[in-house]
Amino acid sequence: MVCTSFxxxxxxxxxxxxxxxxxxxxxxxxxxxxxxxxxxxxxxxFRIFDQWGTQIFQANVQSEGWDGKFHGTAQPEGTFVWTxxxxxxxxxxxxxxxxxxxxx
Numbered sequence: 001m002v003c004t005s006f007x008x009x010x011x012x013x014x015x016x017x018x019x020x021x022x023x024x025x026x027x028x029x030x031x032x033x034x035x036x037x038x039x040x041x042x043x044x045x046f047r048i049f050d051q052w053g054t055q056i057f058q059a060n061v062q063s064e065g066w067d068g069k070f071h072g073t074a075q076p077e078g079t080f081v082w083t084x085x086x087x088x089x090x091x092x093x094x095x096x097x098x099x100x101x102x103x104x
Contacts (some may be wrong), residue, residue: 019082022101026069033065034100036084041094043087048080048100056080068102077104 023033036046041062048057048066056070068075083094 017099019084019096020063020100021098022103023068024103025074026104031034033067035065036062036088037096039086039088041086042089045085047083050080051078075102077102 019036020031020034023034025034026032034048036044039062044060044062046057046059046062047055050056050070056075057066059065079099079101081097081099084094086094088094
């Protein structure tokens with residue numbers, strides 16, 4: 001569960017979602033694609049950036065995940081930054097950032 005903001009009465013406004021901190025896009029059929037789970041989201045914008053700030057992936061549909069490639073080229077092992085903005089089906093606004101590591 002991630003608490004995204006505070007509301008005036010002091011109660012946290014929380015959204016359940018999961019974005020793993022690592023994945024292994026090596027073609028073995030296990031943990032090959034990074035998905036955002038939870039929400040569910042009615043509006044969804046998930047982006048991945050490399051270490052130089054270049055956007056290398058964007059999904060506007062929650063069912064679309066990142067396979068660790070940019071223009072068909074497998075990205076090197078390392079850490080990438082993600083952003084997630086959206087709205088859950090029950091109207092909660094989400095704006096989050098984090099990172100994910102590719103392990104090979």
